[in-house]
Amino acid sequence: MMKRLFSLLPKIDTVRNNRNFGRKKTKTWLASLLLPISLAVSSPYPLWASSALPKTPASSSQEALLAALEKWMALPRDSQLTAAHHHKEWAFVRYQAGQHQLLLTRPDPQADSLPLDCILAHYKEDDGQALYNLTFSPDDSQLAYVRGGDPEFPDAPPPNPTFQPQAPEATIHLIDLTSASDNIIASGYNPIFSPDGQSLVYISKNSLWLYKRDSQTPPQKLFTIRGHIRDLSWSPNGQSLAFVDDRIDHGFIALYRITSGQLEYLPAAFGNDLFPVFSPDSQKLAFIRAYEPPQSISSSDREKGWWSLIIADINDLTLTEKWHAPKGQGEAYAGTRHQNLYWTEQNQILFPWEQDGWLHIYSLNPDNGKVSPLMQGAFEVEQFIVDKAKNRLIYSANRDNRDHYSLWARSLSSEKTERLGSQESLAFQPAIANGALAALISNNFQLPHPALVTENSFHSLTSEKAWDVARQNFTPVESVHFLASDGKESYGQFFAARHNRNKPHPTLLFLHGGPRRQMLDGFPAQNYYQNAYIFNQFLANNGYNVLSVNYRGGSGYGHDYREAPETGRQGASEYRDIMGAVRYLQNRPDVDKAHIALWGGSWGGYLTALALARNSDIFKAGVDFHGVHNMLRPAPANLSPDAQRESQKLMWQSSPLANLDQWRAPVLVIHGDDDHNVPFTQSEELTHLLQNRGIPHEELAFPNERHGFLLYRHWLTAYNKSFLFISRYLYENAGKNVNE
Template sequence: MRATLKPLAATVVAFAPPALAQTDDLATALALPVASQMAGARDVPRFAWVENRAGVRNLWVADAGRQARQVTRHAEDDGMMLYDPALSPDGRRLAYVRGGDDEFPDGKIPNTASAAFTPGQQVFVVEDGGDPTPIGDGHLPVFSPDGQRIAFTRRGELWLWRAGKAARIAAVPGEVSDLKWTPDGKRLLFVDNRNDRAFVALLDADGGRLTYMEPALGYSVEPALSPGGDQVAYIQYLDPPAGAARDGGPYWSIRVADAATGKARTLWTAPQGMGGRYYGTRQHNLWWSKGGRLLFPWERSGFLHVYAIDAAKGGEPRALTSGSFEVETFVLGADDMVTFAANADEADRRHFWQVPASGGTAKRVTDGKGSESLPVLAGGLLAGIAADARHPAHPVLAKGLAPLGETAEMKGAIAPEAVTYRTEDGVTVHGQLFRGQGKGPRPALIFVHGGPRRQMLLGFHHAQYYSNAYVMNQALAARGYTVLSVNYRSGTGYGQAFRDAPGIARDGASEYRDVLAGGRWLAAQTDVAPDRIGIWGGSWGGYLTALALARNSDLFKAGADFHGVHTLLRNVENNLSPEQQAAARQKQWDSSPMGAIGTWRSPVLLVHGDDDRNVDFGQSLLLARELAARRVPHEELVFPNERHEFFRYADWLTAYRRTISFFDAHLK
């Protein structure tokens, strides 16, 4: 797999992978640039994005039809994240954050490169054509409507930068998210997150009055301002209690509050039945149109779609999208046009569609052999992140998929095949098949994604973690392994019934049936050696890898378990009786790899970063102790100070090389 870089209306920066060992095909492919964190200016067609090239992260800016330019000049694979890019309305200023963890921005700051001292987390601003200037510690910078001020947050504090100086203007007990300005630039709207509850609040920008929008039990989230700024809409929801019936509720509603007083009214409440539990997309989930409609996601049909409701009168919501597909994300333009990314035509790809907020027929606006994700608007132009079987995530304009920056190509990549198979309990499972090169019968592997609320696609994924996994599956196929990537139940893309299937996770691990059926499907292929099948995956995929080896070492002869969950035991909610709590904990144990540790025979490679904030490092330590006690062969690879989604290219490359060597030793 040789990689080449094609300059397309972009400045191409000369690049060589860091000196780690030898430069090989895996190192080259894994070093290809991946774009993320795209942002747009309000008034002009200017876009910004983060590029990760072999762990070196930099910011780029491009105007439609002009050459992209690099804004930052970082040159090290130092594990320092770049995120939260924001452009001023006129596009002349760019703010962003360097350092910290964008998934846990208010948590302990990581030091994944093991520097002598832990680096900081800083907000920077760049004037058009200038150099980055730090303005304070924190994250989530947001420009005021006139572009002259920047609000940002740090561990519950709210800060305001103007005229070259930043000052603290307020502090709240929780963590601040969804920060935005009112249209007149006088107040700040945000969510105050306090673990088991969240409140929507408005703060005077001079640090004066703080007004909460009628606090309630549960979570007030996704605030949206009316066009005039005098009202705030938000979603109010409760988590269903343990053991609740699927048709219980109501659990969520849409409320509208007076911005001056905080007094709220319930505009609409989700009825019982399908869609009675709140579930949103991966971007903002409530928009207020100029035409007076509130747009929100709802699973009333069993699939996640966009609905509109009259913001003044309420009434019955109107479906703007419909069909047996899911809306992944959606945005509202200044012209009241809704752009959404969905798998409407192809189950394992994404494309952009548009529909008026007032209703009408949705029209597809992007075409291609890949996927388009995360729509962004700037000055009336639509852009997003595109990827396909040979090209990792890169920024494009929606029209003609014209690249805004550089498009990298992975030479020698094979196009994965879409496959389906059925499980013993009758579930149809989708997967992507990477056929191994060379003569058969050949060794084979199951790949299981994490999440589990994820979906692997027929090409590079827009998320860095799964873009890396795609490269790894290509590398394994090039070495003669046939790889089946399984989109198991509890994942996204195939409707609510598939995502919330009976008995998943701690309630019985029913998703493992999809993995087991995939292994047996591989074993039945004429070009696969049925006695040389392995499995690998990370996070929840690590859990399923461990479960496969514990329950079915007869089929799965080796596995690579990246930061997996090995015991599902956790506290049970107090709404259950003591007897019900005991039964629930027993089910958790039976659903865990630890619950079947006695039948584990196959060798495993355990990979974990010890500063993991998603899956505790102790999960792998627990498993290693148990395997050692039972003399089950296992290898270990530990990265001190590394997080769940390894921040350093060097660590990904080391982990993948070790995984290939491990499988070569046990399956070839």
């Protein structure tokens, strides 16, 4: 019997005190990287204009406040929860102050004992090289993971924010869990073990490679394609591989035969083929075929919707359409950000659909094409998986609170539905190890961390001592709703200034990116928004109210809210939610109506700039992280020339640059110049025009940095400068360029 790694380790209190297992070399952490960066600021934190206004505690110096922010930003946050197959163990990644750790955890069999954790890998340098793509071998003897590169753009040239002579490539590591040895086997990403565990495949530069575990031969290239390999999976019998050949505006499903070495494409169309999944007997392949509806008036002659479920026979590659979305609600495809198609052992195909206006899960009988709903109600599913042992669906959804996601189980053989775990915690990323369910949980003061899930409680799989600083300092978050300026309902979360006492406080709006995002009543799952949540709490702790606005176009509130008309470059209708938020704030007794500012990133940066351009009379300052400022782009080619001109005119009117004549308020613009989501030129263009018009602004650019900053010290620098800027200008709205 294989001797598991845990049998070699003592029980420990916290992984941070554990030995560094399996790493041959680790570089010394540079403490200097964590020091607050000196900023050219002419004044310290603001001296409030009146004794009636809220004050920063007199004993708190600028340095002490920034040190507190650094301490909060250094709170550990966990992700990538991955389950073993035959052992009740989970691997996960911990990110803390720029350091990355790969950990293995399991419950202690002794009652009332701490979980058993061990560190498999520990990278101590703030170098921006993330850990991801964790996967266990079928016998749980090995764990593969990827280090470096950019998981969002894996085929693009790798990032190099630390200016290395050669940009570090993404590398695939293989850890032997009996000896804790860690070996790099190749450059690439997305390693997937074969069902027998004897080999694994991985992707590198649009090519698929095969690595044999017990062979001394180098990895073998299987093929190269024009597009990008996505949604890669093995057939259960290990004889075939299926994947999407993603060509950006369309996609094809392809099959690779391991024995013959033959690459074949299923009969293709002019849409996007998505999420191929094998039948349990490996003889069939199901997938989604979706088309992008044209930006024009829908024809009354169209009889069906824009997507369907198709099954392919992998022997002769014939296709059978088993179900087609009807015209009407849910006619365009929408899914979660995770796996969206499962073929169960009981011959059910599970998929998402918005038939009732909410993203729910449905079951398709592949024999007769019958579709059945597995849930009902005004809520959205964020992720779903199949519990094979108990024949049930496990999903995360905001069933009872639109701003709060809990875990639920729905039987696949009956209609029984039950909540799992505690209602108080947010729950994400469910993962089943040998019949045991775990998930990442969070709340108002705890960042996501793994926990064992029982019928009505969570049992943490890590020490909770790290959260004491947040528990002592964070303010409760209140879910609120209000009417937009056009009378539509809008949503958000209110962070009350600490020691509020209903006295007027300066207040900020926070605007998330996406726009397909949703902020919650506790820590979210994404690292980008965990940082934003900490900064909002820091603002609240230092005398500011914060209203985080979930404007229309975002997720979590149903199809009609997400697909609201005239958003973005089609009219910026989400700005009506911003103005509704202002009216809501102006009616609160704890808000200083004369001192309102705002900040946001990406799409939230766009809305921040739009608000300053349109309403400098309301917003006294803003911080714009990598926002879009010029919404012009080529109009849809299927529009007439006149319609194209009208479309571009609307794009321009929806842009911050179209309202520069009204812009007076100061802004801090922050951007990394290796941004693959929002071009750096968007901030270049804006700041040049602001400078030309004498509009007060500050600039902070990070060479070689991506959209979601890879380096911890860059987040610290950005938030430090943001806090100084907000503190100075929310009360001293000077009408000149601060750099003069």
